[in-house]
Amino acid sequence: MEFKSLKNIETSFRQIRLFGIIMVSLCSLVAILSVVFSLRFAEKQREKIYVLDNGKSLMLALSQDMSQNRPAEAREHVRRFHELFFTLSPDKSAIEHNINRALILADKSAYNYYSDFTEKGYYNRVIAGNINQVAQVDSVVCDFNEYPYIAKTYARQLIIRQSNVTERTLVTVCKLLNSSRSDDNPNGFTIEGFTILENKDIRTVKR
Known part of the structure; x- marks a missing residue:
């Protein structure tokens, strides 16, 4: 019985370690994707110019290379x-x-x-x-x-x-x-x- 308990503990430890690795990998992937999409969003925002027309209306103009x-x-x-x-x-x-x-x-x-x-x-x-x-x-x-x-x-x-x-x-x-x-x-x-x-x-x- 003691051998079986030790085996169950070892199996549980492996499962916990596997889940831990998966969670860390998913968190890293989410973090990387968040940074990439944030940079893309910031780049698109820099391509936009907001122009005030006599201080009344707001017009959007896209800047070009x-x-x-x-x-x-x-x-x-x-x-x-x-x-x-x-x-x-x-x-x-x-x-x-x-x-x-x-x-x-x-x-x-x-x-x-x-x-x-x-x-x-x-x-x-x-x-x-x-x-x-x-x-x-x-x-x-x-x-x-x-x-x-x-x-x-x-x-x-x-x-x-x-x-x-x-x-x-x-x-x-x-x-x-x-x-x-x-x-x-x-x-x-x-x-x-x-x-x-x-x-x-x-x-x-x-x-």
């Missing part, structure tokens, strides 16, 4: 430069205003084209001939595999005269450097190595 938006910002930067640089009206102050805004977005390579056009009297002919020139960007293809980023732009120019409208191709290439953001350069890029690859007449239509 800046890198996710860079391709779109790059295309918009290049598009904006082309619209400012190549859209002209027969007004000297308007031309200078747009050109100056465009040159903020680029380096000296764009200024060299501006100087060349000025020396050849291009802007004076636009003013004297009462010509409106409109740049329409069809697409901007950016390669983000290497830095500086390469951007190729396919656009059209509409040269509008009183008697006719001339349509021209415009294909350019440039590199994009990251730079600081400002009111004049909200996308945070600088164009360098700006080169016009093609700029020729397609057709002329009488008005």
